[in-house]
Amino acid sequence: MKKLLLTFCILFFSMQIIAQISPNKAFNSSNRALINDKVTMNGDEVLKDLIREPNPNIISMRMAMPITEYIVGTTTYDLQSNGAVMDRIKRHNDGTISVAWTRSSEFNTSFGDRGTGYNFYDGNSWLTQPTVRLESSRCGWPSVLATGSGKEIAIAHNTANSYFQMTYRDTIGTGTWTEQIVSSMDSNGIYRDLVWNRSVVGGTNNETIHMIGVTAPSGLSGTIYNGLDGALLYYRSQDGGVTWDIQDMQLPTIDTSMFTGFGGDSYAIKAQGEVVCIASFGEWDDTFIMKSTDNGTTWTKTIIIDFPVDKYVTDAGLDIDLDGIMDSLYTTDGYGSLLLDHNDMAHVFAGNMRVLDADLTDAASSYFPGTNGLLYWNENVGPDTSGQISNSVWWSDNMQIIAGAEDMDGDTVLNFVDIATYYSSLSSMPSSGIDANGTIYVSFSSVMEGYDSGAQNFRHVNIIKSYDGGATWTDPIDITPVSLFLGMSECVFASMERDVDDKVRLLYQKDMEPGLCVRGDMDAVGMNDIVYLELDTNFMVSNINNIINNNISLDVYPNPTNAQATISLTLDQFSKVSINVNDVLGRSVYESNSNLQKGNHLVTFTLEDYESGIYFITTNINDQSFGNKLILNK
Numbered sequence: 001m002k003k004l005l006l007t008f009c010i011l012f013f014s015m016q017i018i019a020q021i022s023p024n025k026a027f028n029s030s031n032r033a034l035i036n037d038k039v040t041m042n043g044d045e046v047l048k049d050l051i052r053e054p055n056p057n058i059i060s061m062r063m064a065m066p067i068t069e070y071i072v073g074t075t076t077y078d079l080q081s082n083g084a085v086m087d088r089i090k091r092h093n094d095g096t097i098s099v100a101w102t103r104s105s106e107f108n109t110s111f112g113d114r115g116t117g118y119n120f121y122d123g124n125s126w127l128t129q130p131t132v133r134l135e136s137s138r139c140g141w142p143s144v145l146a147t148g149s150g151k152e153i154a155i156a157h158n159t160a161n162s163y164f165q166m167t168y169r170d171t172i173g174t175g176t177w178t179e180q181i182v183s184s185m186d187s188n189g190i191y192r193d194l195v196w197n198r199s200v201v202g203g204t205n206n207e208t209i210h211m212i213g214v215t216a217p218s219g220l221s222g223t224i225y226n227g228l229d230g231a232l233l234y235y236r237s238q239d240g241g242v243t244w245d246i247q248d249m250q251l252p253t254i255d256t257s258m259f260t261g262f263g264g265d266s267y268a269i270k271a272q273g274e275v276v277c278i279a280s281f282g283e284w285d286d287t288f289i290m291k292s293t294d295n296g297t298t299w300t301k302t303i304i305i306d307f308p309v310d311k312y313v314t315d316a317g318l319d320i321d322l323d324g325i326m327d328s329l330y331t332t333d334g335y336g337s338l339l340l341d342h343n344d345m346a347h348v349f350a351g352n353m354r355v356l357d358a359d360l361t362d363a364a365s366s367y368f369p370g371t372n373g374l375l376y377w378n379e380n381v382g383p384d385t386s387g388q389i390s391n392s393v394w395w396s397d398n399m400q401i402i403a404g405a406e407d408m409d410g411d412t413v414l415n416f417v418d419i420a421t422y423y424s425s426l427s428s429m430p431s432s433g434i435d436a437n438g439t440i441y442v443s444f445s446s447v448m449e450g451y452d453s454g455a456q457n458f459r460h461v462n463i464i465k466s467y468d469g470g471a472t473w474t475d476p477i478d479i480t481p482v483s484l485f486l487g488m489s490e491c492v493f494a495s496m497e498r499d500v501d502d503k504v505r506l507l508y509q510k511d512m513e514p515g516l517c518v519r520g521d522m523d524a525v526g527m528n529d530i531v532y533l534e535l536d537t538n539f540m541v542s543n544i545n546n547i548i549n550n551n552i553s554l555d556v557y558p559n560p561t562n563a564q565a566t567i568s569l570t571l572d573q574f575s576k577v578s579i580n581v582n583d584v585l586g587r588s589v590y591e592s593n594s595n596l597q598k599g600n601h602l603v604t605f606t607l608e609d610y611e612s613g614i615y616f617i618t619t620n621i622n623d624q625s626f627g628n629k630l631i632l633n634k
Contacts, residue, residue, distance in 0.1 A: 067479055072119040073129045073530040077104035077111045079518035080493035080509055083265035083334040085431055086143045086198050088495040089507040092172055097121040099507045100144040100154050107525045116142040116154045120173050134167045134177055143199040146172055147240040148206030155199040163191040166241050184247040193222050196264045202271025203295055210276050210296055211235040212269050214262050229261035236296045251290050251299050259285055260311050266334035275344040281336035284312045289346050304348060304377050305396045306384040315360045320389050328356040330395040337430040342438055347378045347470060349442055351428030369419050372426040373401040374444050378470050402473045403464050408449045409631055410560050417452045420515030431496035440466045441504050443494045456514040461491045479535055490514045504535040538624055554619060560631035563608040569601045578620040579603060607632050
């Protein structure tokens with residue numbers, strides 16, 4: 001696979017795309033109703049969704065450079081997950097990389113060739129893009145794994161035969177793939193009807209496979225399992241998948257005592273050593289983790305968001321304050337990520353969502369797609385005891401908002417043409433990783449103000465990080481190469497490699513149309529790229545409020561500007577500083593090189609001779625580069 005060449009792509013795409021960008025387009029009255037008002041769901045959707053309001057206080061948007069991208073595959077089947085994204089990228093100890101995704105090449109809605117797309121980076125280059133799935137029959141939702149002995153594995157659910165299927169080979173990157181049924185048979189000799197698995201490797205020797213999945217709900221022609229319409233079950237193999245000593249296990253309290261069923265993909269599993277943790281991102285249920293410190297034998301539960309009613313049923317009604325008005329509630333949108341840090345502490349991220357069940361006669365509930373905010377919790381916070389209600393709105397303070405879709409033009413309003421339907425919040429689909437120093441990295445897909453197709457706004461992948469275990473977070477950085485594609489790409493379903501070194505590594509799906517063909521918008525079937533992305537961590541803004549470290553800060557104001565802008569620098573030592581300002585086509589509009597003493601400095605430049613639009617500022621301080629985005633609005 002050839003590396004994308006920036007020069008070629010800028011020349012090819014810039015003139016075609018530039019006329020389609022609307023950098024400051026507000027809602028018309030009909031679209032404003034869509035965003036601010038509720039959208040009804042009747043329960044037939046594959047995923048239900050949920051919670052919060054736009055944050056008008058963040059006005060800066062930064063861009064990280066450099067970014068390296070490779071298209072490693074394609075797919076016409078564009079639904080990579082109904083919620084939490086599985087582990088679809090694995091970097092091995094020798095620097096090689098395995099990636100997997102759900103692929104199809106059919107331009108119809110049957111997607112009969114659907115299955116695991118797989119590619120491999122051998123340390124020098126990627127293999128040729130795959131043209132067929134790994135499996136012999138229709139599958140989907142793969143997790144890619146590797147055991148301590150070097151066995152390479154993809155586990156997916158087989159839709160042709162309704163069981164979990166492991167496809168493996170004994171050597172990473174080479175050899176013939178073998179197929180194996182994982183799930184057990186019932187008393188009638190029929191394999192358990194299972195969907196939407198998540199799998200991970202753990203154990204002291206990295207030979208234990210932990211897996212969770214859901215029994216097919218009645219909406220997918222499944223049957224009730226121990227009273228649950230979609231039961232979350234746990235599986236374990238301690239010999240790399242040869243045998244499974246735990247199958248079809250319902251973990252403590254994950255039963256009819258607390259739940260009526262579980263939706264597709266609203267859960268995650270992670271493991272390291274003997275510690276294994278499961279997170280469930282409740283929508284009309286509790287959000288919680290289940291944790292084991294003995295490789296999955298015994299478990300402890302911690303409730304993160306204690307939904308005010310257990311086993312809630314649509315049209316039952318939630319009038320928590322008994323004022324005669326059905327209350328709206330804040331919960332998660334079912335899209336989440338789970339991370340175990342180096343001390344085995346769990347960190348949980350989820351999209352924020354607001355829900356309402358006001359009409360108790362329509363067999364439906366509602367969610368608010370204009371809800372903003374990426375939610376965060378870790379085990380230091382403890383279980384939820386903070387649920388409260390005011391003005392017929394219930395929420396919990398146990399999860400904090402650490403990021404969200406940003407107000408790029410600084411007018412304190414998030415201006416969108418329209419929003420594609422993912423049943424998620426404006427800032428969702430998180431994925432997370434950690435480096436050797438304990439710095440936590442979180443990506444999320446955010447609806448972007450100012451980038452639209454004329455009908456809907458695009459989503460880009462953004463990233464934040466925390467140097468202090470989650471206490472503070474950087475401002476979001478848009479890592480979609482907008483200077484190259486000028487925003488005209490829909491970037492969703494990012495999966496981050498957990499172990500970050502000098503680079504953050506992601507696999508995500510990209511196409512040129514907001515929304516999906518499989519569900520939601522039901523767009524026309526088209527080709528989507530599966531993109532591998534590398535981001536150099538040294539080129540990321542390093543702390544919240546533009547603090548680069550404890551003694552260095554950088555800010556750009558006013559932003560937006562109508563002519564002149566100022567860069568404010570606070571330096572902790574004598575520094576060599578260069579500043580370059582470029583337009584979206586990469587043309588230089590300002591540059592300076594200075595040797596600056598320790599202390600505060602102001603660098604002012606003018607753009608009065610240039611056209612309105614987006615400009616990119618690269619500030620290099622002692623060979624460390626930091627990117628800012630400046631909006632010129634005359």
